[in-house]
Amino acid sequence: MFRIARSIPASAVRLAATASRPTLTRYFSQTAPSQSLFTDYVDKVRPAIKEITARELNGQLTKEPFNPPADLHVLDVREPYEWNEFHLPNAIYTGRGTLEGKIESLVPNTEDSIVVYCASGYRSILAADALKNMGYKKVYSLKGGISAWKGAGLPVSQNPNVVL
Template sequence: MGELLQFLQAQWMLVLSAIVVLVLLLRGPLSRRIAGIEEVDPSAAVHLINHEDAVIIDVREQEEWSRGHLPNARHIPLGDLSKYVKDLERHRGHHVICQCASGMRSARAAALLKKAGFDKIYSLKGGIHAWRGAGLPVEK
């Protein structure tokens, strides 16, 4: 035990760095679980779109949207989403899939909508990158 304590004292910066990296790595997945946000992969999203009439909300910026987006998606940048919650009320009973480039912003958008009372809310895991990777169509 004494050797471990000496090592920790001598290598305190290394230990602190390892702790910081671990916290950063776990921060994203844990925060999504804590917020109760379910991620769906592209195939599950297609099922929700085709069989459950899911609504897609693309929370990317305009220039990202212009390069291609999911068919029939509604474009509401993340920074503007809180202004449009009332407009989305008619979709409260529907499945709503938030989507961005990689899944980080969409998780935040889904958490915002969940807090606003939307129950069937999802984040597209991997975002449009995963969607394209699965060979699914995009519109411009």
């Protein structure tokens, strides 16, 4: 047990004790700060991943309205609360943390096309990289994520139980 000398105010001891702890900033569904280890890593992985724009994906999904292509799978890799607020029409939810374990049951054919998306396109780049490394041949990340989709004025599906 430490003994504090009476000449040092207790507030100074508390301040000194907390000053040595690093500050932890958490980012949920937000674009990570530039020049971070995370964005540096994503930037390193990005060139190996094909990206598809919101307009391109929408064109593929709406070639035949009411009958999206059977060999095109759109996977949402965001957090459950993000999915519950809104998501792309006809998307399948699989969180980023369970993607590798669930993918074979969701998309058994490694020749099918897969588009993964998140909020802004960072997590989906990493998810696409994992799927590519697992042997899936036609994997794409939605450039800019669902933010770009909504920014293009394209429709989203909303959970009727969530009030935004």
